[in-house]
Amino acid sequence: MTEMTMEKKKISVIVPCYNEEETLQAFYRETTKVLNTMEEITYELMFVDDGSADCTLEILRGLSEEDSRCHYISFSRNFGKEAGMYAGLKESTGDYCVIMDADLQHPPTLLPQMYRAVHEEGYDCCGGKRCGRDGDGILRSIFSRAFYHVSKGLTHMDMSDGYGDFRMMNRTMVEAILNMQEYNRYMKGIYSFVGFRTKWIEFQNVERQQGVSKWSIKSLFSYAMEGILAFSTTPLKLAGATGILLVMGAILYLIVSLVICGVKAQAVSGFSVLLSVVLLLAGVQMLFLYIIGAYLSKDYMENKKRPLYIVREER
Numbered sequence: 001m002t003e004m005t006m007e008k009k010k011i012s013v014i015v016p017c018y019n020e021e022e023t024l025q026a027f028y029r030e031t032t033k034v035l036n037t038m039e040e041i042t043y044e045l046m047f048v049d050d051g052s053a054d055c056t057l058e059i060l061r062g063l064s065e066e067d068s069r070c071h072y073i074s075f076s077r078n079f080g081k082e083a084g085m086y087a088g089l090k091e092s093t094g095d096y097c098v099i100m101d102a103d104l105q106h107p108p109t110l111l112p113q114m115y116r117a118v119h120e121e122g123y124d125c126c127g128g129k130r131c132g133r134d135g136d137g138i139l140r141s142i143f144s145r146a147f148y149h150v151s152k153g154l155t156h157m158d159m160s161d162g163y164g165d166f167r168m169m170n171r172t173m174v175e176a177i178l179n180m181q182e183y184n185r186y187m188k189g190i191y192s193f194v195g196f197r198t199k200w201i202e203f204q205n206v207e208r209q210q211g212v213s214k215w216s217i218k219s220l221f222s223y224a225m226e227g228i229l230a231f232s233t234t235p236l237k238l239a240g241a242t243g244i245l246l247v248m249g250a251i252l253y254l255i256v257s258l259v260i261c262g263v264k265a266q267a268v269s270g271f272s273v274l275l276s277v278v279l280l281l282a283g284v285q286m287l288f289l290y291i292i293g294a295y296l297s298k299d300y301m302e303n304k305k306r307p308l309y310i311v312r313e314e315r
């Protein structure tokens with residue numbers, strides 16, 4: 001009821017930018033056009049120049065001079081989008097934060113709907129779920145789909161295709177994300193880890209307006225590996241299954257050799273005995289590797305110092 005007399009809520013738009021000189025003006029124009037129609041809010045644009053080599057920084061300086069709602073942080077070199085998003089969230093002051101790509105692949109027209117979801121409908125987060133991959137190459141689409149399949153199985157976290165960084169979050173969720181202090185950051189996993197009530201709005205994938213995607217197949221692959229390694233220790237324990245297979249193989253082989261020799265009334269050959277012993281030893285080694293992996297994985301996760309729980313609400 002006191003809603004009307006209360007202060008306007010502030011939205012911080014966080015924009016990681018790496019060599020985006022061609023798109024920034026259009027991004028600014030389109031995004032502020034939508035934000036200006038939302039009379040119930042104030043806003044700030046928090047650009048993060050991720051060590052761009054082009055005129056990105058000059059453009060950001062210009063924008064912040066013309067418009068006091070524009071701010072920027074400029075990195076000393078390229079640290080990657082993850083670092084950009086972290087810095088942007090950390091410096092932002094809004095009641096709600098929304099992360100957007102600079103290339104207009106995240107339609108600003110979704111912002112009013114997102115705001116309604118987090119402000120009125122009781123959600124902590126409202127994300128844009130991208131449908132289709134029109135702007136992406138075939139190879140990249142296949143690769144991405146395969147990765148999301150594997151990573152879902154390995155990490156037991158909901159990191160499905162299409163659920164990206166384009167999302168508006170309330171302060172509580174932003175603080176929870178900032179409290180995840182791990183160095184190897186993988187935001188898709190972090191969103192899933194911190195939880196909170198999230199609403200999804202579908203939008204059609206479009207090609208980036210100008211410039212080129214900053215991702216090569218190589219960087220996508222290492223990003224994918226990062227995601228799996230940061231949230232799963234299953235690979236460390238793969239030796240376990242191999243060890244069990246080898247030990248069982250050794251025992252089975254010995255039994256079969258003994259039975260055959262028994263039927264034929266012959267002595268077991270030295271080769272058969274040697275082979276089972278070798279298989280057995282290899283299997284035992286694998287099992288010990290598994291044990292080392294198991295301890296290592298505990299230590300690895302411990303080192304991340306992730307919160308034991310995250311509070312959504314209290315009185």
Ligand code: UDP
Nearest residue numbers: 016017018050080081084101102213214215
């Ligand atoms: N980006 C960044 N640092 C990087 C790579 C990308 O800040 O090292 C930014 C980029 O400027 C853009 C967003 O992250 O605003 C998404 O990048 P891009 O459009 O290249 O990725 P794609 O849409 O192809 O996934």
Ligand code: MG
Nearest residue numbers: 101103105208
């Ligand atoms: Mg893009």
